[in-house]
Amino acid sequence: MSDENTNDSGSDSKIDYNTKHVYFYLPKVPTEDGEVADNIDLGAMLRLGGYCDLEQQAHKLPADELHYYPQKYIDTQGAGSEDIFKKSAGSSTESSHGILMACDGHFLLKAAEKMFVETGDHHLQVNGDYEHDTTGSVNVQSGDIMTLKSGTNKTLTLNAGDKTGDMELLANNKTETVQGNSTSNVTGDENKTTSGDFSWLKKGFDTTYSLKVSVSGFAAGQIVGSSWGFQSFGYLFKIYPIGHLVLSGTQFNSTGYAMGNTALRNNIDGLLLENNGARVKTALTNNGFFGLNVHAAQIVNQYAALGAGGNGVNVNNGGPDVRVRALVSFM
Numbered sequence: 242m243s244d245e246n247t248n249d250s251g252s253d254s255k256i257d258y259n260t261k262h263v264y265f266y267l268p269k270v271p272t273e274d275g276e277v278a279d280n281i282d283l284g285a286m287l288r289l290g291g292y293c294d295l296e297q298q299a300h301k302l303p304a305d306e307l308h309y310y311p312q313k314y315i316d317t318q319g320a321g322s323e324d325i326f327k328k329s330a331g332s333s334t335e336s337s338h339g340i341l342m343a344c345d346g347h348f349l350l351k352a353a354e355k356m357f358v359e360t361g362d363h364h365l366q367v368n369g370d371y372e373h374d375t376t377g378s379v380n381v382q383s384g385d386i387m388t389l390k391s392g393t394n395k396t397l398t399l400n401a402g403d404k405t406g407d408m409e410l411l412a413n414n415k416t417e418t419v420q421g422n423s424t425s426n427v428t429g430d431e432n433k434t435t436s437g438d439f440s441w442l443k444k445g446f447d448t449t450y451s452l453k454v455s456v457s458g459f460a461a462g463q464i465v466g467s468s469w470g471f472q473s474f475g476y477l478f479k480i481y482p483i484g485h486l487v488l489s490g491t492q493f494n495s496t497g498y499a500m501g502n503t504a505l506r507n508n509i510d511g512l513l514l515e516n517n518g519a520r521v522k523t524a525l526t527n528n529g530f531f532g533l534n535v536h537a538a539q540i541v542n543q544y545a546a547l548g549a550g551g552n553g554v555n556v557n558n559g560g561p562d563v564r565v566r567a568l569v570s571f572m
Contacts, residue, residue, distance in 0.1 A: 261290045261291045262288060262292065262330075263289050263290060264286060264288035264289070264293045264295070264341075265286065265287045265288075266284075266285075266286045267284040267285045268283075268284050269282035269283055269284040270284060282305065283308040283309060283344070285343070285344035285345070285346070286309070286341065286342070286343050286344070287340075287341070287342050288340070288341040288342075289338070289340055290330060290338045290339070291330045291334070291337070291338065291339070292326045292327060292329045292330055295309075296309055296326040296329060296341070297326050299326075300323065300325060300326050303320070303321075306325065306326075308343060308345065309329075309341065309343050310325060310329065310343075311364075312366065313364045313366055314329075329341060
């Protein structure tokens with residue numbers, strides 16, 4: 242059928258000068274006995290220019306319209322809106338010329354040499370698996386934000402040559418949020434350098450194992466605060482070249498064997514209580530200054546292998562030295 246504005250060659254190719262389009266259309270082949278093609282169901286179609294009558298008729302049935310247009314395009318125009326077919330050629334229904342290609346089978350495109358695609362906004366929807374395979378390098382760049390996201394409860398994997406390649410991360414600031422657990426396995430050496438402050442807050446139990454020697458250095462000092470603590474080692478060596486200051490409300494020491502070498506020791510004790518099963522002390526030089534040194538004892542017995550300890554009065558350097566055995570004894 243043709244009129245003065247239509248060139249009809251008797252085929253399914255039509256040029257309508259009123260709507261400025263040309264299209265090639267193949268109807269869908271009926272798949273069931275008795276099914277009659279309604280000349281709307283899409284088999285394959287190529288349309289150049291503005292929308293055609295088939296698109297306008299398919300708009301009446303949303304199920305048929307999905308055969309012509311991508312779902313994302315329908316969503317951007319608004320479901321049920323006539324802009325779906327009127328703006329299918331472009332933003333202007335009067336002057337835009339577009340291309341529509343749709344089919345109910347495979348769409349194959351192959352170029353023996355290079356392929357160039359340039360577009361404005363680009364949307365790609367794959368209703369199945371998506372695979373990109375290249376024998377050369379891949380370079381993906383964006384002038385704005387980039388987001389890489391997997392599905393809910395699905396794994397996101399970055400593989401550098403099946404553990405044979407290197408991975409580099411270059412960023413200004415980095416933020417990591419792990420909802421569950423985090424595990425890191427490094428078979429080689431691990432080096433980290435932080436030029437600024439480093440803060441680490443752990444709300445759970447902290448366990449650190451070192452199968453070899455562990456060395457820690459604090460050039461500017463170290464402050465440790467703890468409600469309580471426990472250290473268990475075969476040998477624990479601590480070296481404080483400048484000094485060591487311990488402030489504690491209560492301190493308990495239980496030592497099987499202790500050996501100390503002190504060049505200068507100054508103790509200021511408000512109250513000192515000692516309970517020694519056996520105490521042996523050898524002093525090369527012992528200078529003691531006591532304002533008052535009183536030992537309270539019910540009975541004090543002094544035994545000396547050599548010495549005169551039984552005198553009631555002992556003259557030492559010309560001064561009287563009175564020993565009251567029941568109450569006062571010399572250190």
